Amino acid sequence: MKDISPWSDELPDDYQEIIDKFGLEKFNVNEFPNPNHLMRRNIIFAGRGLKVISDCIKQKKDFYVLSGIMTSSEKIHLGTKSIIDMISYFQRQNAQTYVCIADLEALCTRNISLEESKKRALNFHIPIYLALGLDIKKTTFYFQSENKTVLHLSYAFSSKVTLNEYRAIYGNSEPSRILAALTQSADILFPQTIKKMPGIIPVGVDQDPHIRLTRDIVSRYKDYNFITPGSIYNKFMPSLDGSLKMSKSNINSAIFLPEDKNSACKKIMRALTGGRKDVEEQRKIGGVPENCMVFELYKQHLIEDDKKLNKVYEECKTGKILCGECKKNACDLMNKFLDSLNENFNKFKERIDDAKILKFKNN
Ligand code: SF4
16 A cells, blocks of 8 residues: 555555545545535545534534645645635534644744744735635634644643654654644644634545544543544545646646646646547547546536536547547636636735734733
């Protein structure tokens, strides 16, 4: 089985194998009201503690959703949009929404100063997260380095995990990564220090080690009586050449947000498809959308309407559409998306003072 740790770029071969190996719960779309396109299309495939959260939604009980922003550069790739789509989903189901700026983690694992992280978060990350759909009135941001509760908790948690357990979960034990992981556990639980309620963390399945560590810590750390946090996992957005998961290091095969429209289109035109060796064969036996990165773009990001997506699928399978035209259609949709994103991004950049950023009295 391939490495699916937070530090690997490899794409898993078999998601059922991951569910079995790590004892995850299989995601059941029927359990969640008003599922979004990722949930309906099996891109969301697993999680932990899912029933607690679906019950909160159905019974209109308080719960929270939390995510973190790593300020390693002033760009994100398209795959991050799926996480923001899931935060937005839970926000629409009335989750209290927290987004942590992981400036301490950026300092200890990437050597980025706290000042630089703050600048990047205010100029770029917060506006782009809002532009991608988070509600400015309902989203609370905070900086790890300013949050003494998180710092105290991460120190307290350090006595609840042994080095061997840490190695068993993560497979390595560099001091900076141990610190970062303990701080992430504290972030995941921080909203419960404001109000005791269940929480859910939407992440790629490669982040499951952080969730496992946090759930283990909760079973041992009794001071706050934390409720065990849940998680929900999406399959990876593959890079456009189909070789790896989309990441910032894979420049020619990833679409960045924001990105120049011409450059995004050039990447789409070069993408791996499920097309046949020539036009005649494709007209005769159709393409293979299941192996096509352009179809993956449609499915995960460009087409929300299921009927429209099915139409593309059918036209591909029956050879009615050829890859050139299909890629051109994807470019047009990507251009519309990037135009709208840019407009919103600039709007939220100007409104950064309206964003809810927690201020801590204890600093
Ligand atoms: Fe992919 Fe479209 Fe070609 Fe089908 S027609 S293989 S969906 S690019």
